Amino acid sequence: xxxxxxxxxxxxxxxxxxxxxxxxxxxxxxxxxxxxxxxxxxxxxxxxxxxxxxxxxxxxxxxxxxxxxxxxxxxxxxxxxxxxxxxxxxxxxxxxxxxxxxxxxxxxxxxxxxxxxxxxxxxxxxxxxxxxxxxxxxxxxxxxxxxxxxxxxxxxxxxxxxxxxxxxxxxxxxxxxxxxxxxxxxxxxxxxxxxxxxxxxxxxxxxxxxxxxxxxxxxxxxxxxxxxxxxxxxxxxxxxxxxxxxxxxxxxxxxxxxxxxxxxxxxxxxxxxxxxxxxxxxxxxxxxxxxxxxxxxxxxxxxxxxxxxxxxxxxxxxxxxxxxxxxxxxxxxxxxxxxxxxxxxxxxxxxxxxxxxxxxxxxxxxxxxxxxxxxxxxxxxxxxxxxxxxxxxxxxxxxxxxxxxxxxxxxxxxxxxxxxxxxxxxxxxxxxxxxxxxxxxxxxxxxxxxxxxxxxxxxxxxxxxxxxxxxxxxxxxxxxxxxxxxxxxxxxxxxxxxxxxxxxxxxxxxxxxxxxxxxxxxxxxxxxxxxxxxxxxxxxxxxxxxxxxxxxxxxxxxxxxxxxxxxxxxxxxxxxxxxxxxxxxxxxxxxxxxxxxxxxxxx
Amino acid sequence: xxxxxxxxxxxxxxxxxxxxxxxxxxxxxxxxxxxxxxxxxxxxxxxxxxxxxxxxxxxxxxxxxxxxxxxxxxxxxxxxxxxxxxxxxxxxxxxxxxxxxxxxxxxxxxxxxxxxxxxxxxxxxxxxxxxxxxxxxxxxxxxxxxxxxxxxxxxxxxxxxxxxxxxxxxxxxxxxxxxxxxxxxxxxxxxxxxxxxxxxxxxxxxxxxxxxxxxxxxxxxxxxxxxxxxxxxxxxxxxxxxxxxxx
Ligand SMILES: Cc1cc2nc3c(=O)[nH]c(=O)nc-3n(C[C@H](O)[C@H](O)[C@H](O)COP(=O)(O)OP(=O)(O)OC[C@H]3O[C@@H](n4cnc5c(N)ncnc54)[C@H](O)[C@@H]3O)c2cc1C
Ligand code: SF4
Ligand code: SF4
Ligand code: FES
Numbered sequence: 146x147x148x149x150x151x152x153x154x155x156x157x158x159x160x161x162x163x164x165x166x167x168x169x170x171x172x173x174x175x176x177x178x179x180x181x182x183x184x185x186x187x188x189x190x191x192x193x194x195x196x197x198x199x200x201x202x203x204x205x206x207x208x209x210x211x212x213x214x215x216x217x218x219x220x221x222x223x224x225x226x227x228x229x230x231x232x233x234x235x236x237x238x239x240x241x242x243x244x245x246x247x248x249x250x251x252x253x254x255x256x257x258x259x260x261x262x263x264x265x266x267x268x269x270x271x272x273x274x275x276x277x278x279x280x281x282x283x284x285x286x287x288x289x290x291x292x293x294x295x296x297x298x299x300x301x302x303x304x305x306x307x308x309x310x311x312x313x314x315x316x317x318x319x320x321x322x323x324x325x326x327x328x329x330x331x332x333x334x335x336x337x338x339x340x341x342x343x344x345x346x347x348x349x350x351x352x353x354x355x356x357x358x359x360x361x362x363x364x365x366x367x368x369x370x371x372x373x374x375x376x377x378x379x380x381x382x383x384x385x386x387x388x389x390x391x392x393x394x395x396x397x398x399x400x401x402x403x404x405x406x407x408x409x410x411x412x413x414x415x416x417x418x419x420x421x422x423x424x425x426x427x428x429x430x431x432x433x434x435x436x437x438x439x440x441x442x443x444x445x446x447x448x449x450x451x452x453x454x455x456x457x458x459x460x461x462x463x464x465x466x467x468x469x470x471x472x473x474x475x476x477x478x479x480x481x482x483x484x485x486x487x488x489x490x491x492x493x494x495x496x497x498x499x500x501x502x503x504x505x506x507x508x509x510x511x512x513x514x515x516x517x518x519x520x521x522x523x524x525x526x527x528x529x530x531x532x533x534x535x536x537x538x539x540x541x542x543x544x545x546x547x548x549x550x551x552x553x554x555x556x557x558x559x560x561x562x563x564x565x566x567x568x569x570x571x572x573x574x575x576x577x578x579x580x581x582x583x584x585x586x587x588x589x590x591x592x593x594x595x596x597x598x599x600x601x602x603x604x605x606x607x608x609x610x611x612x613x614x615x616x617x618x619x620x621x622x623x624x625x626x627x628x629x630x631x632x633x634x635x636x637x638x639x640x641x642x643x644x645x646x647x648x649x650x651x652x653x654x655x656x657x658x659x660x661x662x663x664x665x666x667x668x669x670x671x672x673x674x675x676x677x678x679x680x681x682x683x684x685x686x687x688x689x690x691x692x693x694x695x696x697x698x699x700x701x702x703x704x705x706x707x708x709x710x711x712x713x714x715x716x717x718x719x720x721x722x723x724x725x726x727x728x729x730x731x732x733x734x735x736x737x738x739x740x741x742x743x744x745x746x747x748x
Numbered sequence: 749x750x751x752x753x754x755x756x757x758x759x760x761x762x763x764x765x766x767x768x769x770x771x772x773x774x775x776x777x778x779x780x781x782x783x784x785x786x787x788x789x790x791x792x793x794x795x796x797x798x799x800x801x802x803x804x805x806x807x808x809x810x811x812x813x814x815x816x817x818x819x820x821x822x823x824x825x826x827x828x829x830x831x832x833x834x835x836x837x838x839x840x841x842x843x844x845x846x847x848x849x850x851x852x853x854x855x856x857x858x859x860x861x862x863x864x865x866x867x868x869x870x871x872x873x874x875x876x877x878x879x880x881x882x883x884x885x886x887x888x889x890x891x892x893x894x895x896x897x898x899x900x901x902x903x904x905x906x907x908x909x910x911x912x913x914x915x916x917x918x919x920x921x922x923x924x925x926x927x928x929x930x931x932x933x934x935x936x937x938x939x940x941x942x943x944x945x946x947x948x949x950x951x952x953x954x955x956x957x958x959x960x961x962x963x964x965x966x967x968x969x970x971x972x973x974x975x976x977x978x979x980x981x982x983x984x985x986x987x988x989x990x991x992x993x994x995x
Binding site for chain 1: 760774775776777778781787788789792793794795796797798799800801802803804805806807821823844845846848851852855858859863864866869874875876877878879880883886887890891893894922926929931932
């Protein structure tokens with residue numbers, strides 16, 4: 146029986162993005178030993194790519210803002226399927242978490258009186274996003290990283306967890322391999338925090354990197370934890386569409402926050418044509434008012450470009466389908482038009498949106514200060530994830546916590562831009578704190594080495610299969626399939642078809658073989674990720690099938706309206722005793738009277 | 749469709765050699781796309797790092813036709829396609845496999861640098877006031893994506909291998925961001941001169957030339973730091989000022 150390299154930590158954090166790092170810092174501050182594992186190098190997690198900003202009702206720019214408005218905006222955006230307790234804690238605690246980043250060295254853009262500047266974003270009533278140009282994620286992850294390295298946390302870089310280990314009901318650790326040498330590693334812990342991010346790689350067109358294969362979702366599912374809201378996948382309205390090699394790369398919503406407009410091929414601002422009733426009162430009814438809003442006029446209402454992402458993405462799809470799209474199958478996003486309004490608009494755009502300027506200049510030969518961009522929807526964010534307790538972030542498996550994108554609850558049916566980075570900070574901290582407490586209050590766990598042995602054996606199988614197809618083809622076929630059948634617009638037959646296809650792809654994945662050895666072998670890594678991608682794809686398809694209505698990011702062509710029967714229900718996915726995936730509906734969390742009242746007041 | 753030939757270095761710490769692959773060269777493609785295409789169809793186990801594919805994470809550093817660059821931000825149209833395109837791992841760091849190198853020494857060096865230490869908050873609610881122009885200067889340094897291309901090109905590391913004596917340009921940019929941070933009250937001149945070895949830099953500016961974030965590493969970070977170190981160690985008057993907290 147092979148012995149595995151073993152590491153002991155009180156708290157093991159899986160993931161080194163914003164949520165994982167914040168959790169690790171907090172757990173370590175509570176005096177327990179902490180280990181962090183990450184698939185990439187430190188500082189490269191997805192959080193580094195976030196652009197627009199962190200939502201926090203600090204009221205630095207508009208003093209009418211406060212946590213109650215932020216809470217109501219978040220619930221409205223999520224179509225009231227959010228966990229209201231999480232939405233409340235998030236709105237209340239985000240300002241302190243952002244200020245704390247400043248105390249750790251982050252340098253946000255400033256207001257004229259020297260405070261943290263805040264910008265407009267979709268679905269947020271007031272300018273609320275603390276930002277650094279359009280590289281806010283970099284500022285955030287670097288601040289956490291540089292603070293965290295002095296906190297005595299053990300970091301295991303380029304190490305991938307492939308299974309969670311349990312001791313009876315309780316989580317007892319995790320098992321994985323290091324990418325460099327391909328050696329197995331066993332992590333023995335009293336509590337585990339999942340902070341693995343999203344699932345975007347299940348789709349063909351995505352703003353997400355190779356890391357986003359839904360590992361945390363899948364690890365939790367197989368360990369017996371509940372998943373929630375898996376039908377809610379956010380398609381960001383503005384991804385690049387041309388040239389093909391950059392298809393899906395994100396174009397930040399900040400472009401619209403700074404005054405960018407969406408146009409069809411006839412030059413029409415089509416979003417004015419279709420403003421949802423829930424937002425009628427808050428939306429400008431003419432372009433002039435919309436422009437004034439983006440320039441900070443407090444009496445103006447927001448332009449329809451800043452409606453929620455689910456709505457904007459669907460309107461774009463409609464324009465394209467009805468033949469009013471741009472030459473490469475997108476529509477136009479134009480910020481250059483502001484030259485009509487501002488004397489030195491080119492400089493202004495470069496200062497406000499430096500990395501967008503670069504991205505288009507270098508990758509698409511487009512000067513966004515002079516010409517419009519071509520954009521289209523791209524798979525961006527997973528609202529669904531591990532079901533957690535709103536206060537502690539503990540899942541239905543004792544000792545297993547989840548925070549950040551891999552956890553569900555805060556965003557409901559649709560996430561507002563900027564609410565993710567704040568989510569990472571608020572609930573990363575809470576998860577770290579509570580995992581540390583759990584570790585202190587509960588004794589050591591026992592590792593069942595047979596579990597680890599079995600995982601190790603399974604993991605090396607792709608090398609032993611003589612001649613299957615390669616893993617890349619299976620991954621790419623899965624992505625195309627999900628894009629076609631489980632995309633922005635869904636219907637019964639397509640979703641059924643998807644489930645059939647997933648079964649076939651699973652069989653193929655089980656036969657995929659890889660060549661070479663175990664040292665830094667991306668083919669092997671891709672083969673091992675397939676299991677996770679298939680698990681989350683199935684969970685998305687099954688949940689989407691169950692929700693026979695359209696709400697938030699989930700749109701059913703065959704049930705295009707909202708249905709009261711689903712208005713107060715979340716979709717839950719768990720592994721049945723027979724190993725099969727079960728889908729049930731659970732009542733949404735009841736809102737206490739004081740929160741209901743806030744919602745009423747803010748209508 | 750047009751094709752191009754890619755000569756990719758493949759090997760491990762024991763050695764390696766160039767392998768030639770022919771791949772499609774579609775409009776708009778970047779070098780990383782070609783590497784991925786080769787990986788998917790011809791060499792499943794070709795090792796390469798990447799994450800964002802948009803120049804934001806600093807993972808995909810390599811030497812393309814001898815130039816240190818990000819693979820995801822180098823378009824094929826910027827290169828001549830009638831000759832093979834050479835792709836090698838960064839030379840300054842030990843090879844792990846193929847295009848992947850061991851950059852861990854940069855992480856180890858960073859821990860030696862004293863962390864951020866802010867002055868007391870300006871406002872009773874625990875916050876500070878800073879003017880945008882004061883922040884601008886440091887925001888330039890904080891754009892760094894830790895691609896380590898500057899470390900790769902710097903001759904003090906690349907040719908003279910002074911890894912234990914010289915932190916290198918990336919870590920000077922990091923130090924500058926701390927030293928010039930409007931709130932920071934720590935003093936790092938001692939380590940910069942000692943363990944940091946900033947004196948070995950002879951201002952060739954090669955690092956500035958390769959920085960994908962266009963950070964003026966030499967002019968804006970290294971030279972002012974060198975001046976600080978000189979002031980601190982040789983100018984008694986400025987030392988006196990520093991003792992009173994001026995910065
Ligand atoms: C282009 C882009 C722009 C965005 N802009 C914004 C914005 O402006 N505002 C906003 O609020 N949100 C934004 N988002 C969303 C936000 O960035 C993400 O939701 C958030 O960063 C996720 O953080 P996280 O900590 O949950 O996970 P991540 O930062 O993705 O980190 C996941 C970590 O888990 C590790 N991991 C995963 N699986 C495993 C495994 N099996 N074993 C070990 N480690 C593992 C990874 O290596 C990584 O370290 C944006 C997203 C994208 C893609
Ligand atoms: S300027 Fe200094 S740090 Fe930069 S490459 Fe030259 S010697 Fe190295
Ligand atoms: S300073 Fe520039 S070249 Fe050096 S690591 Fe940072 S981004 Fe890369
Ligand atoms: S992949 Fe992120 S910089 Fe190239």
